[in-house]
Amino acid sequence: MLEIKGLEVKLEEEDKQILKGVDLSVEAGSVHAIMGPNGSGKSTLSYVLSGRDGYEVTGGSATLNGEDLLDIEPEERAAKGLFLAFQYPVEIPGVGNMTFLRTALNAQRKLRGEEEISSADFLKLVRAKAKDLKIDAEMLKRPVNVGFSGGEKKRNEILQMAMLEPKMCILDETDSGLDVDAMKLVSDGVNALRDEGRAFLVITHYQRLLDHIKPDVVHIMANGRIIKTGGPELALEVEKNGYADILSEVA
Amino acid sequence: MAAQLKPKLDALEARLASLSLPEGGWSAPARQDALARLGATGLPNARDEYWKYTRPDTLVAREAPAAAVFEASETPIFSGRDRLKITFVDGVFDPEQSDALELEGIAIERLAEAGTKDIHWAKDLYGVLEARGQSPVERPLAALNTAFATDGILIHVTGTPSKPVSLVYIHKDEGSDAILHHAVKVETGAEITLLENGPAAARFNKVLEVDVADGGKFHHVRAQGRDHERRAATHIFARLGEESLFKSFTMTANGVLTRNECVIEFTGDDAVAHVAGASMGDGDFHHDDTVFITHDAVNCESRQVFKKVLRNGATGVFQGKILVKKDAQKTDGYQISQSLLLDDDSQFLAKPELEIYADDVACSHGSTSGAIDDTALYYLRSRGVPLREAQDLLTLAFLAEALDEIEDDSLADEIRERLDGWLARRRG
Numbered sequence: 055m056l057e058i059k060g061l062e063v064k065l066e067e068e069d070k071q072i073l074k075g076v077d078l079s080v081e082a083g084s085v086h087a088i089m090g091p092n093g094s095g096k097s098t099l100s101y102v103l104s105g106r107d108g109y110e111v112t113g114g115s116a117t118l119n120g121e122d123l124l125d126i127e128p129e130e131r132a133a134k135g136l137f138l139a140f141q142y143p144v145e146i147p148g149v150g151n152m153t154f155l156r157t158a159l160n161a162q163r164k165l166r167g168e169e170e171i172s173s174a175d176f177l178k179l180v181r182a183k184a185k186d187l188k189i190d191a192e193m194l195k196r197p198v199n200v201g202f203s204g205g206e207k208k209r210n211e212i213l214q215m216a217m218l219e220p221k222m223c224i225l226d227e228t229d230s231g232l233d234v235d236a237m238k239l240v241s242d243g244v245n246a247l248r249d250e251g252r253a254f255l256v257i258t259h260y261q262r263l264l265d266h267i268k269p270d271v272v273h274i275m276a277n278g279r280i281i282k283t284g285g286p287e288l289a290l291e292v293e294k295n296g297y298a299d300i301l302s303e304v305a
Numbered sequence: 306m307a308a309q310l311k312p313k314l315d316a317l318e319a320r321l322a323s324l325s326l327p328e329g330g331w332s333a334p335a336r337q338d339a340l341a342r343l344g345a346t347g348l349p350n351a352r353d354e355y356w357k358y359t360r361p362d363t364l365v366a367r368e369a370p371a372a373a374v375f376e377a378s379e380t381p382i383f384s385g386r387d388r389l390k391i392t393f394v395d396g397v398f399d400p401e402q403s404d405a406l407e408l409e410g411i412a413i414e415r416l417a418e419a420g421t422k423d424i425h426w427a428k429d430l431y432g433v434l435e436a437r438g439q440s441p442v443e444r445p446l447a448a449l450n451t452a453f454a455t456d457g458i459l460i461h462v463t464g465t466p467s468k469p470v471s472l473v474y475i476h477k478d479e480g481s482d483a484i485l486h487h488a489v490k491v492e493t494g495a496e497i498t499l500l501e502n503g504p505a506a507a508r509f510n511k512v513l514e515v516d517v518a519d520g521g522k523f524h525h526v527r528a529q530g531r532d533h534e535r536r537a538a539t540h541i542f543a544r545l546g547e548e549s550l551f552k553s554f555t556m557t558a559n560g561v562l563t564r565n566e567c568v569i570e571f572t573g574d575d576a577v578a579h580v581a582g583a584s585m586g587d588g589d590f591h592h593d594d595t596v597f598i599t600h601d602a603v604n605c606e607s608r609q610v611f612k613k614v615l616r617n618g619a620t621g622v623f624q625g626k627i628l629v630k631k632d633a634q635k636t637d638g639y640q641i642s643q644s645l646l647l648d649d650d651s652q653f654l655a656k657p658e659l660e661i662y663a664d665d666v667a668c669s670h671g672s673t674s675g676a677i678d679d680t681a682l683y684y685l686r687s688r689g690v691p692l693r694e695a696q697d698l699l700t701l702a703f704l705a706e707a708l709d710e711i712e713d714d715s716l717a718d719e720i721r722e723r724l725d726g727w728l729a730r731r732r733g
Contacts, residue, residue, distance in 0.1 A: 104687045107679065132689035144684035148702025154688075157698060162689035197702075214688060 055253040056080040056103075056222050060114035063095075063102050072098045074278035075114065078255075080222070085254040087264055089289060090275035091297050096257045097141060099275075100226045104138040105131055118222055132158075133165035135221030139211040139228050146198040151210070154198045155180060155217055162218060183216040187243050204231030205239075212243040223247070224255045229263035241266030261293035274300055313347025316365050317445075320348060323367045324453045328420035335432035339451035342436065346443045355442055358622040358654045359564055359593040364446060364538045369482035369508030375532035381473065382502050382528045382723050386715075388471040389413075391458055395476060395506050396483025398456050402473070410464025411497065416457035416486055427459045430488045434514040434542035438568035442597060447540040447566075450512040454486030457512075462495040462521070469498035469524075474505035476532060481506035488514040491521035491549075498524040498713070504532035511539040517549040519573055525551075526716050529565075530558030531727065533590075540566045541580075545605075547573030554711045556720050557584035557592055558727055564593040571598075571605040571633070578607045581710035583724070584621070585614035585700070593622035594642075600633035600663075609640040612707045614700055615651035626658040629666050636661075638668035645703045646674055647696075697728040 056078070063073040072095050080086045090096050102109050103116060105128030116123045118134055126134075146154070160170040171179070184194060187209045199207050208228055215223055225244070229237055244254070244267050256267055264272075264286065272288040273280045276297065281304045282288065292300070329336050348365040349356045363370050391413075392402035398415060406413040414424045416431075432451040438444060460470060472487070483506035491497060495518075505511070517523050529537065537560065543551050557563055569578050584592045598607045613621035623642035644653030655672040677699050685695035701724060711717040 106683050106687075127692065128683065128686035129689050129691045129695075132687055138687055140684070144680050146681050146684070146699070146702060148705035149698055153698075154685075157694070158685070158688035158690055161691060161694060165689065165691070218688065 055082045056116070056118055056255065058114070058116045061099075061102070061111070061116055062113035063098060063109050063111055066108050066110045071112075072109070072278055073102070076278070076280055078273065078280060080253045080255055082253050083250045084270045085248070085256060085267060086271045086273065087256045087258060087269035087289060088273045088275050088280075089258060089292055094275045095278040096275055097226055100138050100224045100257060103224060104128060104136060129161065130165065132218070132220070133162045137215050137218060137220030137223045139208075139215060139223065139225045141227040141230060143199050143207040143211050145200045147200050149198050151194050151196055151198050152180065155214065158214070159217055180217060183213055186246065187213050187216070188239060189213055205233065205236035208232055208236065208240050209243070212240055216243065216247060221251065222253050222255070224257070226257045227259065228256070229258055229260060237263065237266060261289045264289045276301055276304075309352065310347055312350060316348040316350065317343060319367050320365055320449070326453065327455055330420040331423050331425075331428050332416065332419040332431050336452045338436065339432050339448045342439060342448045343445055343452060346445045346448070348445050348449070349443075355595075355624070358624070358656075359562070359591065361446075363536050363562060364508070364510070364564070369480055369506070370536065371479045372476070372507035372532070372534035372536070374476055374479060375504055377531060379726065382719060383471050383500050387468045388500065389466075389468060390471050390473055392473045392475060393456065393483070393485060393505065395478050395481035396455060396485055396509070399475075402475075408466045408468070408470070410462065410466040410495070411470070412461040412463070413470070414459040416454060416459060424459060426461050426490060427488060430490050430514060430516055431459070431486070434516060434544055435512055435540070437544070437570065438540070438542045438597075444540060444566065444568070446510055446538045447512050447542070450484055450486055450510050450540070454484045454512070457486040457488070459487070460489045460497065462489065462491040462497045465496045469500050471500040471502075474501070474503035476504035476506055476535070479507060482508045484510045486512045489516070489523065491515070491517045491523050493518045494520045496522035498526070501525075501527040504530075504535055505537070507535060509535065509537040509539070511537070513539070513541045515541065515543040515551065517543065517545050517551055519546040520548050521546065522550040523552070524712060525553040526711060526720070527553070527555045528720070528723065529555060529563060530560060533559040533561060535560055536562040538564045540568065543567075543569045543578065545569065545571050545573060545576040545578055547575060547602075549573060549576045551576075551578040552710065552712055553580045554707070554720075555582045556724065557582065557586070559586050559590060560592060561589050562591050564595065566595045567597070569598045569607065571600050571602045571607070574603040574605065576602065576605045578605070579610070579710050580608070581610040581707045583612050583704040583707040585704075586619045587617045588619060590615070590619035591622070592620070594625070595622075596625040598627050598638070600627070600629045600636045600638065602633060604635040605633070606637040607639070608710070609642070610707045610710055611642040612704050613644045613653060614647065614703065615644055615653060616647035618650035620651070621653045623653075623655045623657070623672065625656075625670070626660065627668055627670070629661040629663050629668065631662040633663045634665045636663060636666040636668065638666070640670035641706075642672045643703070644674045645700060646676055693732045697732060700728060701725060
């Protein structure tokens, strides 16, 4: 599904290398987790893959189902099935949540050469998906993420994911700012989307999210590289001992 | 002083040479008074402080600069709604394209019939609010209008009509120079909605006087554009009685020169006035909103919300003043003017002013210029919305606060759809 080879990335504005050769392969149907200390490059990886400005790729490649990701626009990446659940979902005053969802869904369909969804079908779909995530009509009517609590914002991200049905989902610290109940709600939303044809890359600091969204593979990232890869037990080891042991072991 | 006045009087003399005073009837004294006011001020020029950001040359010139007739491909706005339609072609009333001037709750007259018909209630209104609005700032183009207006609609509102009065302007002649003067008197407890749309003429000078008595309500929604070569100077003069409501919203698209002045005076306590504008234009687009609100009563609320989207070197101007007189306690005044600059060449010139003599008031003002929020743009694109469409969505979102000032949801929706359509058309 997602193949990253030797990916090197620096900041566009300053001479600062963030990713120093990331290799990662995520197969369809699997859940991979990336853990790592602050500043290791986890969020940068998610931004570069989704096409945010401000980064320069200096080496390596990233493909989605064999197609190059890095040379195309963010909207084209989305239409090809890439989705990033933001660590800090963006507030957009003046744009209603429903308008946003419908515009995004139809834009993707159009880019893929598909028919736009009818208003009736859209309403039916959004109501059903919103209900599962306990998102009420009031939240759907409000401007995108404006006045939403931390938990509401994250639920809104998962709602978008459920509506857009991407193939490759990247979750960037989706657990940050969530209480126990919200974490369960969000995790249930993600688990409901687990599917043979879909893959997840879950970026997190903590093991606790991985109790709910059980990963098949766990990677440890530090200093712009994946330094260790293992099974779910690797996350438990980090939770118990921190990163120090792993870091020194690799060094 | 005399040296400064001389060129203004010379300009007036040149302008008057191409005008003739209409047969006045009941309006004759008001026209004479206006002419006298004009004789004292002359016409504005680039050295006037009040015209610092907008050149009045073409507005005061003897002849109207030619403007190509704009052929819109879309159906005119408001045409789908139940309304009383009154049409002016190049500033001339067109009975063929107008409904009968009859509607329960209001009386409608035409200014052009002033010479032959006595309309006693209009006598106390025509030119009166315009004259009050000449101080402390001169507005010579409005005085010129009162003196020389060839037609206009006079509405006496005594009830609550079932549908809006809709003024439709059509531009046919490339050199047309229209001067229209409308006046609306809203009696105690009465309520009306006035709509305006369409390109009026190559050059358009329009005055709208609105006198709202105690508890009366006046709603105004205007759509200017998309004709580009026109030059328009419009004035609204409103006087608000106790517990009255005044709401005016203007959407403007395109136009090499548009100056919309709005002069509001609170004379009764507990009244509310909201004036808002959403405009967008490209290149040599020049749009000026000039507002002057005088609080001379207790516990009144005024809001000014102006938003401009500027690209390819377009210019936006905002001059907004709130004057709170000594006894106007508990005044709540709010003013915001913002521009969205879509490139480095466009400019927004803002002059917000507060002048407050009462001590128990809440007045605030703000003015900003900014570009499209990159983070919001990235967020939208990451969800599959293409760049241009995402920019347009954020452009509409920027204008939304001004549209919120329209009280009637269906009118607000119609304006929003129109803006959306215009943006989509440009996107191709």
